Amino acid sequence: MTEAENTKPELPENVRVRFCPSPTGIPHVGMVRTALFNWAEARHTKGTFVFRIEDTDAQRDSEESYNQIIEALNWLGIDWDEGINVGGPDGPYRQSERGDIYKDVAAKLLEAGYAYESFSTPEEIEARNVAAGRPKAFGYDGYDRNLTEEQKAAFRAEGRKPALRIRMPDEDIAFDDLIRGRIEFKAGSVPDYVIVRPNGDPLYTLTNPVDDAMMNINVVLRGEDLLSSTPRQIVLYRYLIELGVAKEMPLFGHMPYVMGQGNKKLSKRDPESNLFLHRDNGFIREGLLNYLALLGWSIAADRDVFSMEEMIEKFDVRDVKANPARFDIDKAISINAEHIRMLEPQDFLNRAVPYLNRDGVVSADSWGALTDREREVLSASVDLVQPRVRLLGEVAGMVGSLLSTEGYIEPDDDAKKQLKDSAPAVLDAAIAALSAVDEADWKTDFLHETLNKALIEDGGYKPRLAFGPVRVAMSGRRVSPPLFESMEIVGKEIAVARLQGLREHL
Secondary structure (H helix, E strand, O other): OEEOOOOOOOOOOOOEEEEOOOOOOOOEHHHHHHHHHHHHHHHHHOOEEEEOEOOOOOOOOOHHHHHHHHHHHHHHOOOOOEEOOOEOOOOOOEHHHOHHHHHHHHHHHHHOOOEEEEOOOHHHHHHHHHHOOOOOOOOOOOOOOOOOHHHHHHHHHOOOOOEEEEOOOOOOEEEEEOOOEEEEEOOOOOOOEEEEOOOOOEOHHHHHHHHHHHOOOOEEEEEHHHHHHHHHHHHHHHHHHHHOOOOOOOEEEEEOOEEOHHHOEOOOOOHHHEHHHHHHHOOOHHHHHHHHHOOOOOOEOOEOOOOHHHHHHHOOHHHOOOOOEEOOHHHHHHHHHHHHHHOOHHHHHHHHHHHHHHOOOOOOOOHHHOOHHHHHHHHHHHHHHHHHOOOHHHHHHHHHHHHOOOOOOOOOHHHHOOOOOOHHHHHHHHHHHHHOOOHHHOOHHHHHHHHHHHHHHOOOOOHHHHHHHHHHHHHOOOOOOOHHHHHHHHOHHHHHHHHHHHHHHO
């Protein structure tokens, strides 16, 4: 394969793209990036986005994975115009329901001479390669291309059943990739390949192009790992056009690899690749989609944060970079934090509540089902918490102490390390000062003034030594919402009890 001058073709007038995953596992980052780029291209061009499922591998496909893919797209807000659960003119949209279509097309390819019957076993192919001085795993050698009817009959008499192979032409195959420009495959570099197994099962090499052809897909955007199969698809498309199955050759664009740690391709088994793990940790759809869009594309050289509406306005697959993209979890979390800060406060709370319920901090998993006190505390604390969390999974750690009615919170280990020898005396002074504050004066500014006078002006402590023990007593954490606002929210009784509780445990 060679890449020549950078020539990228114009897009067709009515763009039709597709997303066609196999239901073989949990939805992963690479899969979602493919869906996102296809969706964005369709929405940008006001084209059509088709969603179908490639489920002809009974050994690996699962209904659970199928349902998870749909759940993932729905959660992310990636909608489609034709396909699964929507319908359309070219259904069915699951390959497992299209078997008769593939049989019919395979028969036409065989009859026209574009495909042929191949009786060779893998062992025989390897043996012939060794005998000819080629590497054992060199690949298929074209042995069955011109078998006579007598030879075929002899193989059948042995009980053999043939696979069907496509007859590759002896010529260079070239195309203009929408992302990579001109790509050429030299004659002979792609052997005749199987489209139907000896047991009659169609392979991806047949089903995928046939579905694209019959669904009038004219722009195929897919991963770089499929680039080596493109000459096969181009040749098959030529044959399908000759047979009247396809109307035109689609344009191809191959998106860059997503790399993980250690300069390795991000595997679908890597935790960082697991879409639902990111959701469980508290990514919101806006933040995750924004980051995935940056894996090969950018809206501007000096800008990383944008909405999906802005992406749709600017996206052109021809602007995608061919170089591998690196998945950086820290940058992904940073971008997610930006999107969390952009949410309306009540929207933020609505989204946070399921995580709070999961982590045992509130009594229900929806805002409307919370107690009055829970809603009151969360509403009072939203301006303190929302700017300080990066993931929704962090909210429980920030508001747990505010929602708790416990008079003592066991400090985290890293919070205990912040407590110096002066902590007992600091807490004694704080307890004395705060116990004298009237309930009516229990407000943020007055609390700040009171403790500042008692601990810093009168006590002579530096701010870190003065307020550190108070913070640990209030939240049990080294990092927490602003101290004095938190004290106002929990009220005098609980606040003083927590100071006394920590003092008793020192």
